[in-house]
Amino acid sequence: MTPKLKELIEKLSACRDISSIKSHLSNTDIGASDVADYVRFENGGYSRNRVIKTDRFEVLVLCWKPEQKSKIHNHAGSVCAFKVIKGALKNTNFVQEGGKVFLTSANKLSLSQYIVLSGVDNFHEIANDYAENAVSIHFYSPPIEHYQVADQESDSQLIEEVVL
Numbered sequence: 001m002t003p004k005l006k007e008l009i010e011k012l013s014a015c016r017d018i019s020s021i022k023s024h025l026s027n028t029d030i031g032a033s034d035v036a037d038y039v040r041f042e043n044g045g046y047s048r049n050r051v052i053k054t055d056r057f058e059v060l061v062l063c064w065k066p067e068q069k070s071k072i073h074n075h076a077g078s079v080c081a082f083k084v085i086k087g088a089l090k091n092t093n094f095v096q097e098g099g100k101v102f103l104t105s106a107n108k109l110s111l112s113q114y115i116v117l118s119g120v121d122n123f124h125e126i127a128n129d130y131a132e133n134a135v136s137i138h139f140y141s142p143p144i145e146h147y148q149v150a151d152q153e154s155d156s157q158l159i160e161e162v163v164l
């Protein structure tokens with residue numbers, strides 16, 4: 001683990017509120033070379049690579065080839081924060097109402113941009129809509145044990161899923 005990655009994990013793990021998570025993500029200049037040990041691109045879908053998991057938080061490195069995307073999901077009771085450290089990603093936000101999700105906004109996250117999400121009714125989808133491979137670093141507090149996905153093919157019904 002590089003000193004920069006170790007420092008970021010130490011700072012994030014000490015956070016007690018969203019504004020300090022934002023501040024640390026904003027201030028770090030961590031790059032893909034700092035997480036090289038966790039970068040692998042797969043053909044079948046984006047890859048999730050765990051850096052560390054404790055009782056209080058979890059850090060993952062996600063690797064996205066062009067056209068790979070997540071499902072529309074929430075984070076149950078966890079705070080999710082992530083930063084693009086290679087390439088770019090599209091983040092689309094949805095809000096859950098009455099068992100269905102509705103699109104609220106979509107943004108391109110360029111290199112070094114980050115977002116923080118929380119709240120069981122807030123869903124999002126991350127997609128590599130761009131030509132380059134992308135890498136993002138994700139921080140979840142507490143670690144996600146389960147979450148919900150919305151399946152657009154079935155009229156956006158919510159389905160409980162377990163994270164392995």
Ligand SMILES: [Fe+2]
Nearest residue numbers: 073075080124
């Ligand atoms: Fe997420």
